Amino acid sequence: MHACTSTILINWFIKQQIIPMKYLIRFCVFFLLSISYTNAQTNFTVTGVVADSSGLPLIGAIVKISDGTAGTATDNNGAFKLTLPQGRYTLVISYFGYQEQQKTINVNKNLVVTITMEEDILSSEVIEITDKAPNENVTDTKMGATQITVEEIKTLPALFGEVDIVKNIQTLPGVQVAGDGNTGLYVRGGGADQNLIVVDEAPVYNASHLFGIFSIFNADAVKSAELYKAGIPSQYGGRLSSLLDVKMRDGDSKKFKATGGIGIIASRLTLEGPFAKGKGTFIVSGRRSYADLFLLLSSNPDTRKNKLYFYDLNGKINYQFNKNNSLYISSYYGKDKFKFGGLFGMGWGNFTFTANWNHIFSDKVFLNTIYTHSEYKFDLGIDQGAIAFNFGTGITENSVKQDYQYIPSVRHQLHLGWSVSQREYNPGKFTPSAETSIFAETVLPRYHSLEGALFASNKQKLTENLTLDYGLRLNMFNNVGTGTVYNYNGDPVTGTKIDSTVYGRGDIINTFWGLEPRIAARYLLDEQSSVKAGFNRNYQYIHQISNSLAPVPFDVWVPSTNYFKPEAVNQYSVGYFRNLKDNTYETSVEGYYKTYTNSIDYIDNANLLLNPQIETQAYIGKAWSYGAEFYVKKKKGRLTGWVSYTLSWSYKQIPGINDGKKYFAGYDRRHNLNVIASYKISDRVTFGGQFVFGTGRPIGLPTGGGYAIDYFWLGVYPERNSYRLPSYHRLDLSITIDQRKKEGRRWEGSWSFSIYNLYGFAHINPWTVVAQTNKDTGNKEYVAIYFPAPIPSVTYNFKF
Structure with missing residues (x-):
């Protein structure tokens, strides 16, 4: 089949x-x-899993032959594979913070081994849980890629006491931030909608809670997150800038456990354990904020009607039928709700579902068959007499993918596969919610699309020093009916509509295709240093209709059409990687240059809401970005952390905007500096700090002329993004105190105290600046919108 x-x-x-x-x-x-050449002698495959005493897989454990002739690191499931000639070998397995294991094996057939690692009590003071081999950043072909585990960031300062992987990814080089409380990622000159975010392979279309204050990723349920800024694996596509691959934790395979935390804003609880006599594991994790409960204490009856909260739920089940077949099912559901005074309200949320069947055909051929479902919905409503209405928008996606992995020899790792995705886009439905409402119902037609892809890649070791990772992805995208396409006399923005073409259900409206070559090369200078270079092309066939960087998720998704052509990017990158002092320090310098085609930007004062002719509000042109990224990370010792600095430029040049002259993209930031540190004062006390600095991003401000609507000024913009916000900087501090451990007691607890934006009372970091008319004087004025600070928090964490 x-x-x-x-x-x-x-x-x-x-x-x-x-x-x-x-x-x-x-x-x-x-x-x-x-892949045609192989060794003349017979090779066999040794596969296995490395886990701790509780059965949890250890990511990045080193498995090597004692004489150093072969070695590898375990993947996200703790699994490893070695292809060896016939003979007798001693495996050496090491993982920081655990006792080294040795296992002698006689390789005369394909073998499956299980390794259980015991914690090294003598080194418990400096245990560092790492996600990769000690020098994998040097030896691997990956560049522009960083993986972060939850354990790595739990000692860092957290807004409102919630550990957030996305907030920490925003501190990596090449990643820009729009402002306080914003979970959007602006990667190497790309927009927030140009990042593919997947949770156990299921795409997520909005990753924010509470207007961007939190992300949707509950740290207790997350195993790891890896960000690819370049060299995105060929089995992933559909976005221009980056891939954020989030893996959820598997449940404990040995015993039942509970983990949780109680904070001043939100609390969480996670339950996990084995079932079916050890063949399966489960994990369920829930979280809810309760800021709205404090509003009930107000003496003002209107205030007591306000609501502002979120909740989410993660679940995952793993089951192994036999040694060749296993299945995991993973799901996420989250919702935000905001209501003001019983009159105005909005809500948004995501739902994802993943079913992944893993089948082992032989010791060299593996298959993952994956089905995913994803939904994102946003709703807005006003319940106020004559202006009462409800508005809703969203997107739904169903996808099937098969990924074959073939390992013919120690020098090759081949991926082959295909994927098909079907999407339904709801650009907006506006309905009056009261008989007295002055509004009429407006329902925009829904879009439908079908996207398919074939992909192949090969990681090939040419010599001991030179390794290539190359691949190709072929995309096909169909915009299908039902639908209506408007025809214009000239350009849609400046021309006039002359007629329209109506398509029936299932009719092909547009067909686009794109070929995406991807290649990366790594050359080892020595065991501690390497140079890397890469090129990749990516296409994006869906577009987020928004001209704001504000964290309110008021966005509409539409597919590529006659007028919104697929966007494409070519990226060239080069880097130097070096580790120091026995891999204690990781350092890197990377440079990149990106060119975009069919880049979209909107006219001044664009009308994007409930507009059936959205193409009349936008122009298409080119864009480009380039920069240099510097990264130093200390991995061992009482003091750990990293420093990242990015120097970058992002431009657009679009006919019809800014008189056709180039201008800064809205997320351009010249300088971006992050200093992250964690210091272990004692066995029980850890101090964390974070300093962030970024050049103010460009914005457009209207000048004279124009007109006002409800005190908001719609003016004349002399030049696109000609002003800049003030430089952004803040300092966060935290301290974590662990409860004393007692022999025989299963309960473990810790207190976490943090303060976000320590000197926020003296320095304001505006989200944005808006032009409005003063209600009292009638004069035009600029008003800064900013996040209040400083913000202290305290959280009690526990597990048993």
Whole structure:
């Protein structure tokens, strides 16, 4: 069935003349030749899992042959694979904070081994839980990629006491932030909608809670998060800037556990353990904020009607049927609710579902078959007499992907596969909610699309020093009916509508395709240093309609159409990586240059809400960005942390905007500095600090002329993004105190005290600046909107 499905897809691409037969043959021959040579002697595969005493997999444990001839690191499931000639070997398994293990094996057939690591009590004062091999940043072909584990950030300052992986990813080089409380990622000159965020393979369309104060990722339920700024694996596509791959934790396979925390703003609880006689594990994690409960204490009856809270729930089940077949099912549901005075309210939320079946065909061939479902919905309402209304928008996606992994020899790791995604877009439904409402119902037609892809990649070790990681992704995107396409006399913005074309259900409205080559090379200078270079092309076929960087999730998604062509980016990158003092320090310098085509930007005072002709509000042109990133990370000792600095430029040049001259993109920041530190004062006390500095981002402000509506000024913009906000900087501090441990007591607790933006009373970091008319004087004025600070918090964390 798998082969049949792949054949149908390939035949479809050929019949549609999307890719000529001669190029497909050349591509297949190239891949076959690249893996055609193998060693003359017989090789066998040793596979296994490295776990701690509770059965939890250890990510990044080192597994090597005692003579150093072969080695690898465990993946996100604690699994490893080694291909070895026939013979007798001693495996050496090491993981920081655990006792080194040795295991002698006789390789005369394919073997499966299980390694259990015991904690090294003597080194418990400096235990560091790492996610990779000690020098993997040097030896791997990955560049522009960083992985962070929850354990790595739990001692750092947290806003309102909540550990947040996204907030810490924002401190990495090449990642810009729009302002306080914003969970959007602006990566190497790209917009927040140009990042593919997946949770156990399911895409997430909005990752914020409480207007960006928190992200949707509950730290107790997350295993790791890896950000790719370049070199995105070929099995992922559909976004221009980055991939944020979030993995949820598996439940404990040995015993039942509970973990949680009680804070002044939110609390959380996680339950996990085994079932089905050890064949399966489960984990359930829930979280809720309760700021609205404090409002009930107010003496003002209107204040008691206000609501501002979020909740979310994570669940995951793993089950192993036999040694060749396993299944995990993962799901997330979260919701935000805001209501003011019983009159105005809004809400938004995500739902994801993943079913992943892993099948082992042989010791060299593995298959993941993945189904995902994702929903994002936003609603807004006013319940106030003549202006009472409800508004809703959202997007739904269903996807199926098969990813084959083939390891023919120690020099090759081959990925092959295909994926199909179906989406439904709700650009907006506006309905009156009271008989006295002056509004009429407005329902925009829904869009539908079908996206398919074929992908292949090969990680190939050419010599002991040179390794290549190259691949190709072929995308096909169809905008399908029902739908209406408007035709214009000239450009949609300046021309006039002359007629329209109506498409029936299932009719193909547009077909787009794109070929995405991706290649990375690593050359080892010595065991502690390397140089890397890479190129990748990415296409994006869906667009977020928004001209604001504010954290309110008031966004609409639409597919590529006749007028909104697919956006594309070419990225060139180069870097130097070096570790110092026995891998205690990781250092890197990376440079990048990116060019964008079909970049979208909106006209001044654009009308984006409930506009069936959204193409009349936007122009399309080009964009480019470039910069240098510097990174130093200390991994061992009582003092750990990292320093990142980014020097970058981001420009756009779009006919019809800014008189056709180039201008700064709204998320351009010249300088961006982050200093993150954690110091272990004693066995029980850890101190954390974080300093952030960034050049103010550019904004556009209206000048004279124009007109006011409800005190908001719609004016004339002499130049696009010609002003800059003040420089952004803040200092956060925290201290974590662990409860004394007693022999035989299962309960463990800790107190975390933190303060966000320590000197916020003396320095304001505005989100944005808006122009409005003063109600008293009638004069135009600029008003800064900012996040109140400083903000102290306290949280009690526990587990048993």
